[in-house]
Amino acid sequence: MSKLYLLKILEIKKETEDSVSVSFDVPHDLHDIFNYKAGQYLTLKFNINGEEVIRSYSLCSSPVFDEPLKIGVKRVKNGLVSNHINNNLKVDDLVEVMPPNGRFFADVKNNNYKTYYLFSAGSGITPILSILHTVLLTEEHSYVYMIYGNRTENSIMFKAELEKLQEDYANRFILIHTVSRPKSNWSDLWKSLNEQTFRKGRVDTQAVEWFVKEYPPYAQNVEYYICGPGTMIENTKKALKSIDVPDERIFIESFTGLNKTNNSIGMENAKLIALLNDEKIEIAVPKGKTILRTLIDAGKEPPYFCEGGMCLTCMCKLKNGKVHMNNNLSLTDKEVEQGYILSCQSIPLSDTLEIEYPKK
């Protein structure tokens, strides 16, 4: 397991009715370790009611600002950790935190000349905000076109910050808000023009196609970043692919990497051979159980961390056999093609299989 550090909470700010942002104080000697790229996440560990829980939250702060590390956390209905953070955390509390990680980031450079399309919905704004801020500040020639979906006008996180960016970078930042359940009142008639620029609807196929057509890219090196809940990511990606956006230009971040046991698939007692820390382990995997859990329950010590298909700590190579991955949020298509799997997500689909963990 990767190393955890105790960080002190500097500030907790209510962003909307059901979300907060939490800033952490990083001591000077940990600055290098907690250095991050715009788009990456922090992984936190809590002990809630005697249970150890681990969750990752995208950083919404920008690495090029002199500002503390900040995450945004929106309440999830019945969500153990998100509610704990919203209800119980206080300034000066110490939290166990793993250094920033993640493959969803923009490779921001001074002399880049790119057009960034940012698609976000709900709390998916967090890594997008970090990328947005960082690009606008660092890449003076690049353009950013962003569409941000929310349920209502009131659930828009970081609204004031976004408005400020619109003012400061009016010539190369376009932001379209889209709201699925707009509140319309007679009083709207007296609202300023700025407040009325909402599109109605979700970030869906239609919205994506409209957006790209309405705001064609200026700089021709174009990248597309997507983050949001549920089907928003899949829908956005599908819409982009349907207009021939190449895969290698699309970057996605999904928050829904939760553990789900899947009993409907998998082999009964598949025979697993695992090469781990110079040991050859032979073991049977019960139906529906992951390779990682099988090894842990047998008293072995395979590398792992998030168990959500994100952190890549448990990555290994499948040398023989076939598996199903419940959730692959981090391996690239190319890595999958080369035989890499996430052992925390892999359920055997063949009678026998052989895997090898990287040497320590």
Place this chain on the structure above:
Amino acid sequence: MTNNKMMHALPVDAYTLQKWFDLEQKHIFSKTWQFAGLVEDVTNPGDYISVQAGLNNIFIIKGRDQRLRAFHNMCRHRGTQLLRAVGKSKKAITCPYHDWTYDLEGKLISIPKKEEEFPDLCNKELHDCGLNLHEASVDVFKGMLFVHPKKNAPSIMEFFGEVAPFLGPHIPEELIEYKQKKDEPFYVKEIHANWKIIVENYIDHYHLAHLHQGTLNMYDHSKAEFGWAGPHYWFYEPLVPEYLEDVKNAAPYPLIDKMPEDKMGAYVPWLFPNIGITESESAWNTFHVLPLSPDRTLVTIRSKTMNVSEWEYTKQYTKSMASKVWEIYGNRGKYDGDKNDPMASGDFMLEDIYACEQQQKSLSSPMFSVGAQAQRGEYAIGRFQEEIKQWIEKYRDNE
């Protein structure tokens, strides 16, 4: 026959010999971002244009995602050109020779009689056979399209970034193109001079008050500012006070709305190697120089003006004609006489062409030599030649 006489930094040979022309084509025009047109030339998905950029013929096509792609315009089979000039493509690009077909991403998707004729070609999917179109790069700078023959070309901003702050405040994509005939640029002319002679004329400050004493005298040459930014030349000069005072009436076209009143004038940069821009109080022009041979060059000027109604243009024209400014400025030939004589034409383009062609002619005279160089007014000419020399030498040493 080689000649060891010098212009400034370059030998006279650089302006007359095929050998030099070939070196430039290979080491300058095939290795730099090359002007390919204006953004509106490729408007809708499927629209394409093809351009010659040094030794490469490259086409630009717009995808359904509104992003431009660039490919080398030749079939991977036996090299036949795929697309002609301009047009609109439906779903695929088919070579006229043997009907090899590529999708709009440049991937090979069909070969007629593949199994019979090419049984050993490749046992993978066609697009994995290493026969997709060669990718090139395309990008947009100041409303202009540029192509680069390499797939992973250095960013266009690395090339133009330094000169960008010296350009005019014009936003070309908001302006509309001014044409005298439909589907033809504002001005196209084959000039009998080496392309560098034409560039040197464009960046020569010294000649403005002399060759163009009666044609470009509405600009105040004595207040000109100019210099270099990276490999590019920048230039600005204000209007003369009499024109400035009456500019709202006297301007030939409606004034460019982005021009600040305290900076009315002309920005006339030269972007290396072969595209000039003339950004003035009422027009924005590209001046593209395409070398055809050591002593022939095609000059194409495209002109853009304010996107306002016909009526606004008519009003402006009427006011301009009535303005006293033009009684003194901008319409008198250098000499009096037959209007067919370029020197009496009152047309600054004809004056420049005349000077360039006459200079080119003299290069082959046994008596030719450059007598002296004006230290300020002709400084840019020597500097431009240094730039050419560097590019050629950088590569020639490696061969």
